[in-house]
Amino acid sequence: MKTTNSSGGFRPKTEKPDFGNNSTSTPATSTSGSGGKNKAIALYSFAGEQSGDLPFKKGDVITIIQKSDSTDDWWTGRVGTTEGIFPANYVELV
Numbered sequence: 001m002k003t004t005n006s007s008g009g010f011r012p013k014t015e016k017p018d019f020g021n022n023s024t025s026t027p028a029t030s031t032s033g034s035g036g037k038n039k040a041i042a043l044y045s046f047a048g049e050q051s052g053d054l055p056f057k058k059g060d061v062i063t064i065i066q067k068s069d070s071t072d073d074w075w076t077g078r079v080g081t082t083e084g085i086f087p088a089n090y091v092e093l094v
Contacts, residue, residue, distance in 0.1 A: 038063060038064045039061055039062070039063060039064065039093070039094050040061070040062045040064055040077070040091035040092060040093050040094060041059065041060070041061060041062075041091060041092050041094055042056045042057065042058050042059060042060040042061075042062060042090060042091055043058065043090055043091060043092055044058055044090045045057045045058045046086055046087065046090050048084060048086070052084050052085055053084050053085060053086065054076075054077055054078070054079060054082060054083065054084030054085060054086040055079075055082070055084075056079050056086065060079050061079070061094075062077040062078065062079055062086070062091055063077055063078045063079075064076075064077050064093075065077055065078060065083065067088065068088075070088065071088045071089040072088070072089065073088050074086065074087060074088065075088045075091075
């Protein structure tokens with residue numbers, strides 16, 4: 001089973017949690033200079049199976065580069081020098 005990410009592309013269904021199809025689009029926002037939370041802790045490991053994914057391990061600190069208001073979306077972040085997209089409901093903002 002595959003799910004749709006915020007840009008309309010299909011992503012493989014991941015081990016935790018279920019995304020489902022989101023028929024409404026939530027605008028993406030940048031966290032730089034917004035005063036918003038720009039760090040997150042990984043609640044689960046994510047292998048990043050496709051090009052452009054951000055792989056991380058449970059407990060990693062992720063710098064959020066771009067996010068939406070929805071945790072059912074895919075956000076852009078950085079771990080070390082690696083940037084990519086990841087499922088927002090795999091992390092908790094800190």
